[in-house]
Amino acid sequence: MTRRSLRPGRRCRQAYFGRGKNKQSLDAVEKAAFFVTLDETEQGYKEEDPVTSMDSYAKSLLHGRCFDRWFDKSFTFIIFKNGKMGLNAEHSWADAPIIGHLWEYVMATDSFQLGYLEDGHCKGDTNPNIPYPTRLQWDLPEECQEVIETSLTSANRLADDIDFHSFPFTAFGKALIKKCRTSPDAFVQLALQLAHYKDMGKFCLTYEASMTRLYREGRTETVRSCTAESCDFVLAMEDPTQTVEQRLRLFKIASEKHQHLYRLAMTGSGIDRHLFCLYVVSKYLAVESPFLKEVLSEPWRLSTSQTPQQQVELFHLDKNPEYVSSGGGFGPVADDGYGVSYVLVGDNLINFHVSSKFSCPETDSHRFGKHLREALTDMITLFGFKSNSKK
Structure with missing residues (x-):
């Protein structure tokens, strides 16, 4: 490869950071375990302005001002002016639950064991x-x-395009969902399908991350949450002629199908990692596969992930509600799609992050959030429960 064919950033790196004090300083940064940002802004939940404050908090943790987050690092530890903290994690070395496990341990140890004067x-x-x-x-x-200025301008353009909406859903949580005798994750995933249909009037290929930690060095597999069964349920919910009994029957079928797909993904019987393996082999053998070309180019217009809370007992959230986590989020995978992350906190709270792009005229993160709240409420009503019901 000739030097002329390299991208400007790569040429700049070779020309100005390959020797001397620049190389020494860059090596110090790149060999560090993590990156610390002392952010001059104030972020966090504000009771007087819950919507704007959480959206700003989420966007700041996702990209900040672009030059104050080191995106190639394992993680950036961000401390805001008002004492709030958060993390921006790079994905190649570990999945989100790993950094979440670390963060829970650090927070609990710092607050309840080490303490402050x-x-x-x-x-x-x-x-x-x-x-x-x-x-x-x-x-x-x-x-x-x-x-550097040109690169920063490009990064700012990408960051400014992210429409990020973070909000708590307090009407009910996993305690009430379990009374419906279904998986909380399946319930939320079906709510996402219903919300997307309300929002866009159509279905789309949906990605849900599943862990494969049952295997040594296992990472993730994909649960394709949009199924024929979930579509039948959503259409029944939107059809005023359908009875509650018919909708509940279709919900049960769709929920069981989702749980089956999740079990398959966790135990190595998913689809997408096998497709990726076939793709790697096809490249090695220089074989053109029309099938792989088509199936791997399909966009994930709804990309979802649950952030599991693994060490809730460390915090006793009923006694220490100020330690409730808003979870983590990510940007949309497709230019015309949504990225949705959620965390089921304790028994009565679900925190959501919804992302999309301002440049897409069809998407709107706040509109999707509204439809998601409606979908969750519509679904719990099927079981005879009301929001915050003790029934």
């Missing part, structure tokens, strides 16, 4: 052997700075 300082003695931070030295000529 009255003046806000950490308890315990300082370690005098920890070296002081040192400022990295750089030599950036004007041509290099121009490339």
